[in-house]
Amino acid sequence: MRIPDEADFRSRLRSAAVTARVGLWLGICFGVCFLTGLVSHYAQNAAHPVPFPTSPAWGYRVTQGLHVVTGTAAVPLLLVKLWTVYPRLFRRPERGWRNLLLDVLERGSVLVLVASAVFMLASGLANSAQWYPWSFSFRTTHYAVAWIAIGSVVLHVAVKLPVVRGALGSDVDDAALDRPAATEPGVLTRRGLLRATWLAAGVAVVATAGIAVPPLRRVSVLGVRSGRGPQGVPVNKSAVAARVTASATRSDYRLVVANGDRQVALSRPDLLALPQSTRELPIACVEGWSAGGTWTGVRVRDLLDLVDVPAGTDVLVTSLQESGPFTTTVLHGNFADDDRTLLALALDGEPLSLDHGFPARVIAPDRPGVLQTKWVARIEVPA
Template identity: 50%
Template sequence: MTSRMPKLPRSVLPALRLPALRLPAVRPPAFTGRLHDARTATSVGRWLGAAFAVCFVTGIVSHYLQHPPDRLADHLPTRPVWGYRLTQGLHVATGLAAIVLLLVKLWAVYPRLFVWPPVRSVRHALERLSVAVLVASALFQVFTGLLNIAEWYPWPFSFVPVHFAVAWIATGSILLHIAVKAPEIRAHWGRRSEGTLALPAEDAVDRRSLLLGTGAAVGLVTLTTVGQSFTPLKRVDLLAPRHPDHGPQGLPVNRTAAAAGVSERGLRAWRLQVTGPRPYALTLEQLRGLPQRRVRLPIACVEGWSVDAHWEGVRVRDLVEAAGGRPGRDAVRVTSLEVSGAYRVMEMGAGYVEDPLTLVALALNGQALSLDHGFPARIIAPDRPGVLQTKWVHRLEVL
């Protein structure tokens, strides 16, 4: 048998109704300290904007030296010989400093993420979208750049073209942000910000302390990394991924012979092939029998390290002339013995071919090239990225 629950009179039912639940109103967190205000953001933003401007300009220089348009390839400057060393050293140094500045800038403005309502109008939505693009592109640039100098690539895309493309996006976003915020930037550029609340005077002291701490952090990062390119500070080069004196024959090596698939066994029948109107081939002993030129040139890597060294070898212009080429008018295609790589084949414009400092180098710092430094022969040229100073050269083709 089943028992049925007795029916209750309707007059009793209202008394059993549950009271309506009232949820507390969701309110965004309140931030009232001056360290999260426009004055602090503007102060840090001035430094950050300058760092990004230097990175952008020097990055353009680096990109077009590595991948010059056809109309510029024969007219790239070879002087000053340390030009690329300076621009790329600045690029990496300011990029590392920008990491500190960007993090402090984001800390100063992050309360704006909690603005409520999140979108107030179409104009406000577009402004927030532009800020999102700015933050995303800036973070992408500094942290992919950091991983690049450490030679760690945990992504599926090619770093150079993507980094170059996003640089334009970041720069455009910065310019748009400055244009939108120009009145606010002007208001807080050179005077104390006007708060709506009576805030304690100690906040001004805290802001100065924050800015001094930020400057000290930037200085520390720069001091402990810039020695990889500015060798007078190499003794305090503690945080940089490269030390300018560490490596075979006193120079760092990015790509070893083993990584390039080059071995001594494969070099037994090596010849330097020079093609042109009068093609010819030279053994290593024949190359050493030609007039040798000794030069002091820096080798500067895109990862930021650079160092001067003494190189000895045969001028490229002499080899081109012997093949019937015209230095100053003909470019040269250089092919390496390495099995694969983005720079296995490199083209050198007529300006580099003509320069008397451009060598097929056979010796480094008074010794024959080690295998990791490109034995039996490599290219060394002034004001040129290290990735284009081709190692394990076996073919020069006059174009």
């Protein structure tokens, strides 16, 4: 089989008029996905030069839900867009050194764009299903390649601006921007292909978005979670996976709250004897799923007052978990002081289940789930 030539692709559907229209929505999805990804990355950073807001409580739930929804919608959009430009992969090299150089540069930039875009969507989808068939760090790599992807999108828009303006400024059936060989009608009209593409993006979103949008749970047949779980909330990491089953159920469990020399050690009955607050707060994971819960426990601020921690102090929260990237997390001063931030002892009116962080866990508003530390052993002011 010979390698095809650009002129072999004769369908009028493979036209810049279609590419630009799909590309516009793909660009919007990539832009939203990039910005919400930046929010998520910043929220997980230990250093917050600008405080991450604690309100609205559902903020991270919305931004991370949007991150996964726009990434999902981008899959059909990217595939159709690449389909429309596929013939250009086989175009003949330009003549003349200047044109040849520009052509090579453009091909190089598109190669980087396709490689980074496919990488972002594939790694994000796999991560959402907690599938890690690679050796690199997901968070580091997904973050770094996101900058490469968005940079190549911006460069691509700049390079293609005249074509984009020409295509969007005229009727979709206008042949002005078509390749010379693209003269045969397709099995669909261009409008038909565009409608099919919007339909495909909509189906992809509805089939998966129930992980973040509870009313869609029933129809999201491909969602990574049904939303069910112990006490009505799914579990990201189980007690068995975190290897805390023994340490979390010991009768001599004590929560240590420390500020330099001053420290208190509290058993679970001690904690239950302190004033209790009940809050409705979502748990929203970086993988995109989220669920609301009714949490009851001791306000973290009340615990810090026991050892005279000044307002606005960042504190370290350490889990019983012995290894893993989020064994110790920073609870920033604005979160530690917020009235809604609890050391939760109960969920939905019952003692926390082991998988939800028994004997005690952090739950704070507007925060990624990985920072809502479970099986809490220590809360302390860092030395």
